[in-house]
Amino acid sequence: QVQLQQWGAGLLKPSETLSLTCAVYGASFSGYSWSWIRQPPGKGLEWIGEFFDSGSTNFNPSLKSRVAISVDTSKNHFSLNLSSVTAADTAVYYCASGIAVAGQASFDYWGQGTLVTVSS
């Protein structure tokens, strides 16, 4: 049973960089995709991007210029960095894992979510 536990700063000022980390328990990185998804307060889900164990990545075109996803296999962690944040980036951010097959919207396991608020 895969479990994801995430953490990171919950309050940021405009122009700062959002950094979140997701720890993976019960699985290795091999054979899975690793994703980040966000949900603005009271709104729907928005996919941010994904990382495959092969090293390939895909990102939401609207966020691509500001997003980086990295993996630390030694710690079984993967991380999200989103630069130059604005109030529009205020959301609950989720990490998620799915099958390592390209072209799928498969998110089998989810982290608990982290509310990130951007405010001056």
Add this chain to the structure above:
Amino acid sequence: QSVLTQPPSASGTPGQRVTISCSGSSSNIGSNYVYWYQQLPGMAPKFLLYRNNQRPSGVPDRFSGSKSGTSASLAISGLRSEDEADYYCAAWDDSLSGVVFGGGTKVTVL
């Protein structure tokens, strides 16, 4: 405005059947699998259906899915109070090279 279109709300009484639609295009639902997620109030989403109509282990068979052309639907039969939640459809979009979600449908059990 979400790429996939869902009705904002649906409702039914206990025991009834509720259906939620998800409309897309040839670049997403028309050419890729549809996935469904259930989000209970205050919780993270949960994997509900995959590859249009497959249930992960532990998901009751009251939940079923179908797909035809560029549309998909989720049906909940024998509606129960614990089914009150937001439901999201999702698919890969070949034009955007990314995952797109529906706006979500809030199911209320009357």
